[in-house]
Amino acid sequence: xxxxxxxxxxxxxxxxxxFYGKTKGIxxxxxxxxxxxxxxxxxxxxxxxxxxxxxxxxxxxSSSGExxxxxxxxxxxxxxxxxxxxxxxxxxxxxxxxxxKEYLKYISNLRNAKKNNTNILADxxxxxxxxxxxxxxxxxxxxxxxxxxxxxxxKIAILDEPTSGLDPLKQQEFQNIAKEHNDEGCTxxxxxxxxxxxxxxxxxxxxxxxxxxxxxxxxxELKNKTIKKYEISFEKLPTKxxxxxxxxxxxxxxxKNIATFTMHGNIDNLIKAISKHVVINLRIIEPDLEEIFLxxx
Amino acid sequence: xxRNVYLKNLRDMRNNLIYWTIGITILGLYVSYAYSxxxxxxxxxxxxxxxxxxxxxxxxxxxxVMDMTTFAGFLNLEIFGIxxxxxxxxxxxxxxxxxxxxELNNKTLEMVMSTSIGKNKYLFQQTLVMITRxxxxxxxxxxxxxxxxxxxNLELELNKLTAIMFHLGLLSLSFGSFSLLIGSIxxxxxxxxGLSAGIAVLSYFINSISPMIKSIxxxxxxxxxxxxxxxxxxxxxxxxxxxxxxxxVSLLFIILSFVAFKYKDLY
Numbered sequence: 001x002x003x004x005x006x007x008x009x010x011x012x013x014x015x016x017x018x019f020y021g022k023t024k025g026i027x028x029x030x031x032x033x034x035x036x037x038x039x040x041x042x043x044x045x046x047x048x049x050x051x052x053x054x055x056x057x058x059x060x061x062s063s064s065g066e067x068x069x070x071x072x073x074x075x076x077x078x079x080x081x082x083x084x085x086x087x088x089x090x091x092x093x094x095x096x097x098x099x100x101k102e103y104l105k106y107i108s109n110l111r112n113a114k115k116n117n118t119n120i121l122a123d124x125x126x127x128x129x130x131x132x133x134x135x136x137x138x139x140x141x142x143x144x145x146x147x148x149x150x151x152x153x154x155k156i157a158i159l160d161e162p163t164s165g166l167d168p169l170k171q172q173e174f175q176n177i178a179k180e181h182n183d184e185g186c187t188x189x190x191x192x193x194x195x196x197x198x199x200x201x202x203x204x205x206x207x208x209x210x211x212x213x214x215x216x217x218x219x220x221e222l223k224n225k226t227i228k229k230y231e232i233s234f235e236k237l238p239t240k241x242x243x244x245x246x247x248x249x250x251x252x253x254x255x256k257n258i259a260t261f262t263m264h265g266n267i268d269n270l271i272k273a274i275s276k277h278v279v280i281n282l283r284i285i286e287p288d289l290e291e292i293f294l295x296x297x
Numbered sequence: 298x299x300r301n302v303y304l305k306n307l308r309d310m311r312n313n314l315i316y317w318t319i320g321i322t323i324l325g326l327y328v329s330y331a332y333s334x335x336x337x338x339x340x341x342x343x344x345x346x347x348x349x350x351x352x353x354x355x356x357x358x359x360x361x362v363m364d365m366t367t368f369a370g371f372l373n374l375e376i377f378g379i380x381x382x383x384x385x386x387x388x389x390x391x392x393x394x395x396x397x398x399x400e401l402n403n404k405t406l407e408m409v410m411s412t413s414i415g416k417n418k419y420l421f422q423q424t425l426v427m428i429t430r431x432x433x434x435x436x437x438x439x440x441x442x443x444x445x446x447x448x449x450n451l452e453l454e455l456n457k458l459t460a461i462m463f464h465l466g467l468l469s470l471s472f473g474s475f476s477l478l479i480g481s482i483x484x485x486x487x488x489x490x491g492l493s494a495g496i497a498v499l500s501y502f503i504n505s506i507s508p509m510i511k512s513i514x515x516x517x518x519x520x521x522x523x524x525x526x527x528x529x530x531x532x533x534x535x536x537x538x539x540x541x542x543x544x545x546v547s548l549l550f551i552i553l554s555f556v557a558f559k560y561k562d563l564y
Contacts, residue, residue: 057411060562082413089411093404097309106299110412148408 009071010035010156010187011056016065018055025051026211028065033189033204038182040202041191042293048211049191050090053160057087069156083111088149090160090191092142096134100144103133104151113152121147124173138165146174150181157181158189163197175200195293207296214296222292227264229285233257235278246273302414302422310430317388318437324380325441332371333449339366368451369458372442373531377461381438382501382525385469388434390493392427393476394486396420397558402486407563420481420558424551427473435466460530467543468525472497474550481557521546 011033018025026048033039043049055062058074067074070081094103104118122129125143133141142165149157157178163171171194178201182188192198198205199219206216215222237257244252247269252261257280263270274282298308365371397420400406410419439462446453476493483489504522507513517523524543528536 054407054562054564059407059410060564061560079413085411087408087411089404089407091404092408094408095309095403095405102299106305107408107412109300110302110409110414112413 008035009033010037010069011039011189012068012071013052013056014066014068016052016055016067017063018051018060019063024211026055026208029208029211029213030065031206031213031216033187035187036182036185037204038178038188038190038202040198040205041189041208042193042195042198042205043191043208044193047208049193049208050160051211052208053087053090053158053189053191057085057158079112083113083152084155086111086149086152086154086157088145088157088159088162090164092145094133094141094144096132099132100127100129100136100147103144104129104148107148108152111152115153116151117153118147118151121151121177124177125170139167139170142166143170146177150177150186153181153184154186156187156189158191160191161193162190163192163194171197207293209296223286227262229260229262230270231258231260231281231283231285232274232279233281234259234274235280238274238277242273246270302409302419303425306423306426307429310426314430314433314437317434321384321434321437321441324376325438325445328372328375329368329442329445329449329451332368333451335365335371368446368453369531372453373461373529376442377465377526377531381465382468382522384438385431385434385465386472386497388431389427389469389471389473390476390490390497392430393473393478394480394489394493396423396427396477396480397554397561398476398480398484398486398489401480401484401563410563416558417555420555424474424477424554427477428470431466431469431473435462435469438462438465457531457534460535463535464525464530464539464543467540467547468521470547471521471543471550474547474554478550478554478557481554481561484561484563 009032013032014030016029017027029048029052031039031041041049041052051060054060055065056067056069056074069077069085072081095106098106100122101118108116108118118129122143125146127140127143127147133144136144142163146162146166149159149162159178163174166174175197178188178190188201190198190201202219204216204218205222206213208214234257237254237259240252240254243249243254243259243261246263248263248266249261249270250263252259254260298304365374397406400409410416439458442453442458443455445451472493475496476489479492480486480489500520501522503516504520504526507516507520517527521543524536524539528539530536530539
């Protein structure tokens with residue numbers, strides 16, 4: 001298992017900008033991904049996630065900025081390096097006249113891939129590879145996409161809304177597959193608006209809004225920076241004004257001897273203030289990623 | 298058959314080629330049988346044709362060398378005047394449109410281009426697919442008339458038939474490569490099909506009408522139909538100048554397609 005603490009960037013996106021005529025797609029998007037990391041790109045529909053991924057892979061011409069993968073511009077990557085990158089588009093469409101098996105074989109050949117674990121992945125996703133793709137449901141077509149993303153044991157997997165259309169069981173199986181491949185050294189860039197999926201898989205996230213990255217941090221750091229909810233039970237409740245004047249406290253609610261409020265930033269002031277009283281219980285409620293995400297929107 | 302883009306697309310055209318073969322065979326059989334039935338009244342036919350205004354004959358693909366007393370002359374008017382060009386232009390435009398605009402319309406190109414294949418290799422292999430399709434259908438058409446001419450004991454020179462097929466194939470390639478270029482620029486299937494068909498019709502009209510009007514006579518040189526048919530290859534054999542012009546036009550469109558595709562956003 002490769003070291004994830006090693007500061008080696010496998011993907012470097014710098015000031016990536018794309019304008020469609022006068023309309024902004026993305027502007028000055030920058031983020032770096034370490035080898036062996038799972039990085040989440042979060043944002044609602046239309047925020048610029050897909051444009052970022054397409055620009056990174058030269059599927060669309062960026063107006064400015066650059067992407068380096070394996071420390072090289074994409075056009076300078078060797079065939080072997082290119083073959084070790086897998087991409088699952090957000091609008092994943094296949095050739096309906098082919099069977100799943102034929103399509104995956106075709107893509108595998110185009111990648112010049114040496115490794116192939118198609119059948120194992122298909123079994124795990126409960127996917128019948130012999131059926132013509134045009135006869136499959138949206139969910140089953142998406143399963144082909146998931147198998148395709150990991151079938152050649154990529155070093156880098158760039159996945160755009162990979163679980164779109166999948167039932168919860170298969171979403172969980174996707175997470176298992178992604179984690180296993182990550183454990184074997186695969187770096188994953190996961191673009192999604194499904195926040196619990198990002199929270200379950202990613203160590204770091206970039207939040208994208210209106211084509212700009214507005215935050216890029218460890219999920220834990222992001223949580224630290226955001227407002228937390230506090231619930232303190234006192235033996236004898238202080239006056240409302242004593243609590244409300246503590247720096248950073250807001251949304252104060254008092255019920256019997258329990259004070260509930262939100263607070264962000266340093267809690268030193270809070271500790272000093274409540275130490276003058278007898279505290280029976282102190283509960284800090286961590287926000288989930290969804291609450292953090294909403295604070296940016 | 299899934300080793301590369303060329304083989305995969307060759308496989309995809311199997312059914313289409315079977316339908317073309319059936320259609321062309323029925324056409325070849327029908328035309329050859331019809332001519333052998335007319336054979337007794339050919340002089341009457343010739344006189345009837347000569348009574349038509351020259352402009353009208355030009356418009357329907359005929360020419361001053363038209364002679365219905367031979368099977369070659371009959372084919373020259375009935376098949377290689379309008380029907381053959383329409384068939385092969387449809388083949389060319391369909392093939393050229395599919396390469397970029399068709400695949401973008403189906404949203405299948407993004408995945409293919411995310412592999413290590415590269416834009417140039419993709420376009421090169423797909424252009425080969427287009428050429429292969431045109432060649433195969435031209436050979437089917439050629440083979441049909443050769444076989445049925447022998448079957449019905451009709452006189453048809455093999456080298457002249459080959460010459461017109463060569464001209465027809467290049468006419469098809471010219472429009473196919475034009476569609477490829479428009480598809481590579483616009484990425485839009487409907488626009489590509491519409492524009493290509495429109496240019497084909499315009500080109501046909503320019504070649505049919507401009508020679509009859511002195512002031513715009515030279516416009517005919519701008520029509521690829523002129524290079525296809527003016528030398529009457531089924532009567533006079535291959536015309537290398539025309540072949541070169543059609544080859545040059547096709548090659549130019551293909552090269553420009555590579556340039557356009559390089560900068561094309563694939564979504």
